[in-house]
Amino acid sequence: xxxxxxxxxxxxxxxxxxxxxxxxxxxxxxxxxxxxxxxxxxxxxxxxxxxxxxxxxxxxxxxxxxxxxxxxxxxxxxxxxxxxxxxxxxxxxxxxxxxxxxxxxxxxxxxxxxxxxxxxxxxxxxxxxxxxxxxxxxxxxxxxxxxxxxxxxxxxxxxxxxxxxxxxxxxxxxxxxxxxxxxxxxxxxxxxxxxxxxxxxxxxxxxxxxxxxxxxxxxxxxxxxxxxxxxxxxxxxxxxxxxxxxxxxxxxxxxxxxxxxxxxxxxxxxxxxxxxxxxxxxxxxxxxxxxxxxxxxxxxxxxxxxxxxxxxxxxxxxxxxxxxxxxxxxxxxxxxxxxxxxxxxxxxxxxxxxxxxxxxxxxxxxxxxxxxxxxxxxxxxxxxxxxxxxxxxxxxxxxxxxxxxxxxxxxxxxxxxxxxxxxxxxxxxxxxxxxxxxxxxxxxxxxxxxxxxxxxxxxxxxxxxxxxxxxxxxxxxxxxxxxxxxxxxxxxxxxxxxxxxxxxxxxxxxxxxxxxxxxxxxxxxxxxxxxxxxxxxxxxxxxxxxxxxxxxxxxxxxxxxxxxxxxxxxxxxxxxxxxxxxxxxxxxxxxxxxxxxxxxxxxxxxxxxxxxxxxxxxxxxxxxxxxxxxxxxxxxxxxxxxxxxxxxxxxxxxxxxxxxxxxxxxxxxxxxxxxxxxxxxxxxxxxx
Amino acid sequence: xxxxxxxxxxxxxxxxxxxxxxxxxxxxxxxxxxxxxxxxxxxxxxxxxxxxxxxxxxxxxxxxxxxxxxxxxxxxxxxxxxxxxxxxxxxxxxxxxxxxxxxxxxxxxxxxxxxxxxxxxxxxxx
Numbered sequence: 001x002x003x004x005x006x007x008x009x010x011x012x013x014x015x016x017x018x019x020x021x022x023x024x025x026x027x028x029x030x031x032x033x034x035x036x037x038x039x040x041x042x043x044x045x046x047x048x049x050x051x052x053x054x055x056x057x058x059x060x061x062x063x064x065x066x067x068x069x070x071x072x073x074x075x076x077x078x079x080x081x082x083x084x085x086x087x088x089x090x091x092x093x094x095x096x097x098x099x100x101x102x103x104x105x106x107x108x109x110x111x112x113x114x115x116x117x118x119x120x121x122x123x124x125x126x127x128x129x130x131x132x133x134x135x136x137x138x139x140x141x142x143x144x145x146x147x148x149x150x151x152x153x154x155x156x157x158x159x160x161x162x163x164x165x166x167x168x169x170x171x172x173x174x175x176x177x178x179x180x181x182x183x184x185x186x187x188x189x190x191x192x193x194x195x196x197x198x199x200x201x202x203x204x205x206x207x208x209x210x211x212x213x214x215x216x217x218x219x220x221x222x223x224x225x226x227x228x229x230x231x232x233x234x235x236x237x238x239x240x241x242x243x244x245x246x247x248x249x250x251x252x253x254x255x256x257x258x259x260x261x262x263x264x265x266x267x268x269x270x271x272x273x274x275x276x277x278x279x280x281x282x283x284x285x286x287x288x289x290x291x292x293x294x295x296x297x298x299x300x301x302x303x304x305x306x307x308x309x310x311x312x313x314x315x316x317x318x319x320x321x322x323x324x325x326x327x328x329x330x331x332x333x334x335x336x337x338x339x340x341x342x343x344x345x346x347x348x349x350x351x352x353x354x355x356x357x358x359x360x361x362x363x364x365x366x367x368x369x370x371x372x373x374x375x376x377x378x379x380x381x382x383x384x385x386x387x388x389x390x391x392x393x394x395x396x397x398x399x400x401x402x403x404x405x406x407x408x409x410x411x412x413x414x415x416x417x418x419x420x421x422x423x424x425x426x427x428x429x430x431x432x433x434x435x436x437x438x439x440x441x442x443x444x445x446x447x448x449x450x451x452x453x454x455x456x457x458x459x460x461x462x463x464x465x466x467x468x469x470x471x472x473x474x475x476x477x478x479x480x481x482x483x484x485x486x487x488x489x490x491x492x493x494x495x496x497x498x499x500x501x502x503x504x505x506x507x508x509x510x511x512x513x514x515x516x517x518x519x520x521x522x523x524x525x526x527x528x529x530x531x532x533x534x535x536x537x538x539x540x541x542x543x544x545x546x547x548x549x550x551x552x553x554x555x556x557x558x559x560x561x562x563x564x565x566x567x568x569x570x571x572x573x574x575x576x577x578x579x580x581x582x583x584x585x586x587x588x589x590x591x592x593x594x595x596x597x598x599x600x601x602x603x604x605x606x607x608x609x610x611x612x613x614x615x616x617x618x619x620x621x622x623x624x625x626x627x628x629x630x631x632x633x634x635x636x637x638x639x640x641x642x643x644x645x646x647x648x649x650x651x652x653x654x655x656x657x658x659x660x661x662x663x664x665x666x667x668x669x670x671x672x673x674x675x676x677x678x679x680x681x682x683x684x685x686x687x688x
Numbered sequence: 689x690x691x692x693x694x695x696x697x698x699x700x701x702x703x704x705x706x707x708x709x710x711x712x713x714x715x716x717x718x719x720x721x722x723x724x725x726x727x728x729x730x731x732x733x734x735x736x737x738x739x740x741x742x743x744x745x746x747x748x749x750x751x752x753x754x755x756x757x758x759x760x761x762x763x764x765x766x767x768x769x770x771x772x773x774x775x776x777x778x779x780x781x782x783x784x785x786x787x788x789x790x791x792x793x794x795x796x797x798x799x800x801x802x803x804x805x806x807x808x809x810x811x812x813x814x
């Protein structure tokens with residue numbers, strides 16, 4: 001058993017590194033490594049400690065952290081003191097795994113305390129914790145008196161909270177019912193039955209069984225056969241997600257099935273659907289989800305309900321060229337060995353031809369050494385393409401069919417790839433009406449040779465080739481594209497259609513003149529052939545074509561802008577060429593300077609003339625005040641002239657106007673004074 | 689008669705020049721009678737006009753490129769000449785229309801107008 005388990009662990013390791021498939025895979029090593037990361041084992045909350053320890057126990061992890069010393073101390077403290085029911089419950093759960101040294105007296109004291117509170121408990125959760133703790137003490141301290149005196153009464157009080165649709169209420173004064181509570185209630189009822197001193201009435205047990213079946217009627221499902229439980233409404237306490245609700249129901253049902261003698265008729269497809277639900281989560285991210293997933297899967301494997309068997313494929317892509325074999329594994333949800341069985345390939349059909357089957361009724365061989373079911377050779381009529389393979393599991397021991405949940409037919413999409421042969425590639429330039437082959441060249445598309453052709457707008461070009469699968473059939477890939485690229489980087493893409501066996505495209509240049517924007521010159525051909533199942537998809541330059549097109553007419557559309565290379569957006573832009581007005585022709589500096597001096601000559605002539613005329617300062621006022629005014633007047637005029645020079649050289653109009661305002665006012669005042677003085681003196685002279 | 693005819697032809701050409709000279713001399717002597725202040729103003733006008741002519745000749749030589757500068761220069765000369773002529777009219781004692789206007793007042797107007805003219809000229813000079 002251990003060696004088989006080890007082999008399966010190795011197989012699971014290989015499974016975990018292959019591509020993920022849509023069908024659920026059993027628990028693998030990626031789960032184990034995630035568990036080591038999520039759970040640390042030492043946490044302040046006993047609930048979290050218990051979850052960590054239980055996960056380590058189920059997954060049989062080798063290098064889990066050892067926290068027994070600190071945790072045991074915590075457990076003993078909780079058992080001794082009067083802690084809450086929830087803490088007591090989880091302390092006992094932890095103790096069940098760690099098996100700390102606890103005094104029998106402590107157990108006795110706790111048990112008697114719990115028995116006293118059983119009858120007082122009013123809510124479902126309290127009853128659940130109390131009964132659960134008592135069951136755990138019974139397992140851990142066998143010689144302590146555990147049995148419930150009034151088991152019937154407790155049974156009745158739990159049952160009273162049930163609803164007609166199989167769900168349970170949390171307490172008698174809370175009308176909301178919940179599926180999560182149903183799980184808790186079933187576990188509590190199972191505990192009561194195991195603790196009862198006298199046998200519980202069988203009819204009561206049967207009513208609970210029918211409650212379970214009613215609960216399973218309200219199960220929800222996805223289209224791919226996954227079943228799960230979910231709360232219909234918000235839920236009274238906290239809203240439990242579908243994972244915790246489903247795992248609560250699984251816990252309740254499995255614990256109830258463990259204590260009852262007869263079997264509960266759970267439909268096998270629903271159990272398998274529940275397994276698919278848990279496996280479909282993959283590797284959960286939170287510790288609580290991880291615990292719920294792993295514990296529920298472990299309980300499903302515990303033989304209390306039909307054990308679900310999961311069929312999975314390590315790879316769904318098979319290569320004809322590498323002569324791969326179809327491999328299938330069947331395991332339990334935790335990755336353990338399945339009972340002896342045969343995997344039958346009922347039918348395989350191409351996704352495009354659902355009616356006709358390519359393979360029918362084959363049995364896969366079981367390879368004992370690798371633990372795989374293998375189809376050694378694909379039959380000849382399985383060519384490249386996408387198929388759906390339909391599998392069925394048949395148990396060798398037909399008597400144990402009720403012990404396992406197998407499910408019906410399992411549909412798996414399979415890709416069969418291979419090397420597609422490209423042959424008979426021909427390219428030619430044809431004269432338009434005659435259709436005769438002017439120049440026909442064959443091309444070996446497997447090699448790298450290229451052709452060079454030339455054509456004008458009155459001709460056509462024809463390109464054809466054939467694609468054959470490894471089994472000799474015509475193949476139609478998803479992409480067959482011919483691209484013509486002009487030297488100015490304008491590209492035109494054409495789809496090459498297939499007619500029967502051949503792929504052919506005829507480019508009529510007369511009709512394409514407009515589409516090519518009337519650009520003549522060299523066009524490069526490029527052929528793209530690709531498909532998911534083609535192992536040798538290619539993008540191959542075929543050569544070039546010198547195309548001679550007529551000139552673009554006036555009204556032809558302008559060339560659309562080429563798509564900008566996104567990396568060039570942040571690069572340097574083109575240099576802007578500024579067009580400056582040509583500067584005016586200026587005279588040579590000497591000429592200008594000569595004329596400047598010449599201009600001063602009339603002024604000198606003026607001064608000389610003034611002197612000749614006998615200009616004198618005789619009329620300059622002699623007395624002080626008028627003299628000052630006269631001087632100020634002259635200075636004022638000089639200042640205005642100086643201001644003008646400054647204005648020309650550096651000042652602006654507004655500054656000048658401001659200064660001129662002040663100067664002008666000054667000049668006016670002074671000028672008025674001196675001129676009036678002069679006028680009065682001349683008037684005096686005249687009168688005298 | 690031949691002598692007088694022969695002597696009259698050189699004298700006709702020289703008489704033209706003699707007449708021109710006489711005319712100029714008469715003008716000059718009449719002009720000398722004008723008062724000095726008027727002569728000063730006349731001299732100023734002549735100076736302004738000469739400067740304007742020089743600028744036009746320069747422009748004819750090198751082209752009109754900074755046309756605004758050329759205009760500004762020429763108009764400054766012409767403007768100040770015009771204002772000087774106005775001043776001369778107002779100051780001339782023989783001018784009966786402006787008998788009551790004091791020459792100082794006319795001079796003050798002349799200065800003010802020149803100030804404004806040259807402000808505009810300098811602004812336009814560029």
